[in-house]
Amino acid sequence: MVKAKLSTVATSNTQTSSVKSFETGGKAAATRRRLLDAAALVLADKGFTGMRLSDVGEVAGVQAPAIYYHFSNKEELASEVFVAGLVHCRVTLENTLKAHEDDDPLERLAIAIDAHLRMSVRQSDYARAWIHRIAGDVPAQVQELCQPDERAYARVWARLIGEAKEAGLLRDDIDPKVAQQLLIGALNALSFSWKAGRSPSVDAVVLSAQQILLSGLSFEERDWSTIDASEASVVS
């Protein structure tokens, strides 16, 4: 069984697939990728329990048992999708933030909000897949496999909020943990409910979210409409 590194998969979603046979060398890797993509798509709108391997196979253009050539079971397939999504989001976020290392904490938060929203809204089923995973329908086995990456992703946000707090930019009476969960929850809800065509533009969503969340977190009054992290998110 061929097993590509997760990081490859995680970032691959944003690349054109026309070069796959050149880069990854071989049918297996391509099929594996298609299966992950398919699983991400299905997970994104059915959740783990609702995902049938036959659906995944159909989307990927293979029979269901072919999945077992590439993954040892449903749990492993789903876990890899979740992990790939988490890693993709975190890496993208980290890269984006690295390009704004010298900005002040609030601006960095604004950039993070921008990046997270654009990723989950526009780009990847992987991101939507793991956002769904919050429902308790994920078996313990999968939960364990994802936990390290979930924590890693959460730590990025915790650090951002921590920076703001240390800089004295956070309102009093705000519990940082609550702030963090509220923040991520709010962003996920937005990406979840966002539907192309029927929702405000992504730009509008991003701007509103920044406005509300940053003014909410901090005393500082600024105009976030000039911040843009979109060029950075292309990096990955």
Next chain:
Amino acid sequence: MVKAKLSTVATSNTQTSSVKSFETGGKAAATRRRLLDAAALVLADKGFTGMRLSDVGEVAGVQAPAIYYHFSNKEELASEVFVAGLVHCRVTLENTLKAHEDDDPLERLAIAIDAHLRMSVRQSDYARAWIHRIAGDVPAQVQELCQPDERAYARVWARLIGEAKEAGLLRDDIDPKVAQQLLIGALNALSFSWKAGRSPSVDAVVLSAQQILLSGLSFEERDWSTIDASEASVVS
């Protein structure tokens, strides 16, 4: 087959139970209630797909097939739970707001936040059940049955936000629809991740949420720590 109207069930949860045998007359209604309670509990932490009728039966103290005497299928049972939860939340919210009709829009929002969080965190499996339902694992049939009540609940919040906007209390550059989704999403995320004992106190969560969301939505700077809707939420 005995079949109570949905509204009966929905609102019954807000009444004292001492009169149930008088009003609804007997064993059937009692079992029906136990099944709804059981289903709410199971839905709250397994979601629709993850809920097995045998689990519901076990919690309710009956065999699974007994469910079919009271509900025509799994979908109907779940729908009634969701609707009951939605109605309960909406009615409670409306009652609470009615007691603060003369307060200004931001205070009313603060009260709504308080009420919503306390309901979902502390009180009812019904509320937690429908909050979970955001995951797409609910069949279309169920979705349709719940839609009217979902919309009704959403309208309460839409009105609150609308009032604030008309009063000129909302920041510019904030799309009201986005604000609404962000708000509810943030609250649901908080109730979702809240775990007795391991999380900050409910009071702390409420306060932080109010602080962030209200300062985020409005230019006004206030201290929300004095607002308390808890006496109102006891009404239901």
Next chain:
Amino acid sequence: MVKAKLSTVATSNTQTSSVKSFETGGKAAATRRRLLDAAALVLADKGFTGMRLSDVGEVAGVQAPAIYYHFSNKEELASEVFVAGLVHCRVTLENTLKAHEDDDPLERLAIAIDAHLRMSVRQSDYARAWIHRIAGDVPAQVQELCQPDERAYARVWARLIGEAKEAGLLRDDIDPKVAQQLLIGALNALSFSWKAGRSPSVDAVVLSAQQILLSGLSFEERDWSTIDASEASVVS
């Protein structure tokens, strides 16, 4: 799930089934019995791995999933058949021997040979089922469940051989353990290859087996043709 005691099942095979509803009270017990009978039949000529639950269901007159109402899985079903067979054989053997407690060891061995052969050849699929189990195709889980009863059955024979040895009736140079395995193996082979109509009569098989094995084990020269345990084996 209704669960009859094994001993009931074990001995039930030799009773007329016309009274089952009177004795065991209920459809479940009857179906359970039919399933065990069916499984015994299938196991007897396909072995564990070769047994399909659909076959068992068909023979028993139910659908395959109905098996799960009575047994928790294939292993449990098979184990119960094996154990029932073992218990049936052992109990029958013990009862038969009890009726010949005062006979000398060789006569008791002759009686045991008679009983074992008649049981496995003529009466029960259960006996044939566990005789087949010698093949290694039985999962460890099943093996463990049967081991106590296998050992108990083996001990009966070990005791018989031990008695003969202590009475000085066993030839020198015969290892008792080897003798025991040879004995049981020989009997099982005979029951295995025996086919109604195409083989010598059961009486002839029994007589030859006694002749060979007892003369083989002991110096004593006797005529075993007068021994008959058949009346005893009706006991169970």
Next chain:
Amino acid sequence: MVKAKLSTVATSNTQTSSVKSFETGGKAAATRRRLLDAAALVLADKGFTGMRLSDVGEVAGVQAPAIYYHFSNKEELASEVFVAGLVHCRVTLENTLKAHEDDDPLERLAIAIDAHLRMSVRQSDYARAWIHRIAGDVPAQVQELCQPDERAYARVWARLIGEAKEAGLLRDDIDPKVAQQLLIGALNALSFSWKAGRSPSVDAVVLSAQQILLSGLSFEERDWSTIDASEASVVS
């Protein structure tokens, strides 16, 4: 597709392997042999139904599909193993007996018992494989392919017993057919249950078996402990 005659394979096992690359010319034949050896090993302790081609491949050091270059399906592979085992046993036995042509029938039987036991216990997975096959888990197709060789092997024993009977050495009241099945069954049971280290020595097993079976078959009282066929069995 290269397809060696069965007899080639069957007898090849009895030749020294130092010349194989010369005689059979090449990689294909070597792999074929490895596959048969592997299949014999797996069949010996899992039986036909329990044998997976992937297991065979793994033992042989090739992938499962490679089997299809050498055999047309699972049944053919197994049949060749069985036939090879049968032929090996028969040829060895015949050679051994040829060296004792002038001995009296009982001595020849003693030698045969010795040879059979040592072969199955010590030497070959092939022998153990076909002994297992007595379980009915072998499909009809395989059964048919093996039948001629099974009969041929059985005839060797039938002849030995026939000789004894004609020489007046067999007890009365012994059916020759029953004697034959009892004999082979007993030997197979012994080889089956024999486990290196935890069982009596092979010598002890052989001696006990001879003692019991020969004294059982015949009136003659002898001491079989001096008979030894081991030098003959080296022939093969």
Next chain:
DNA sequence: CATGAATGAGGGTTCATTCAT
């Protein structure tokens, strides 16, 4: 001569659902 990749049939098992009692 062998592998990589995939297929298709089928097996065990789960679960919503039914129906007689």
Next chain:
DNA sequence: GATGAATGAACCCTCATTCAT
């Protein structure tokens, strides 16, 4: 009003088998 017993659809997964390379 509820249970006991069973059904049937569907799911995950295994394994013999195929075929291009």
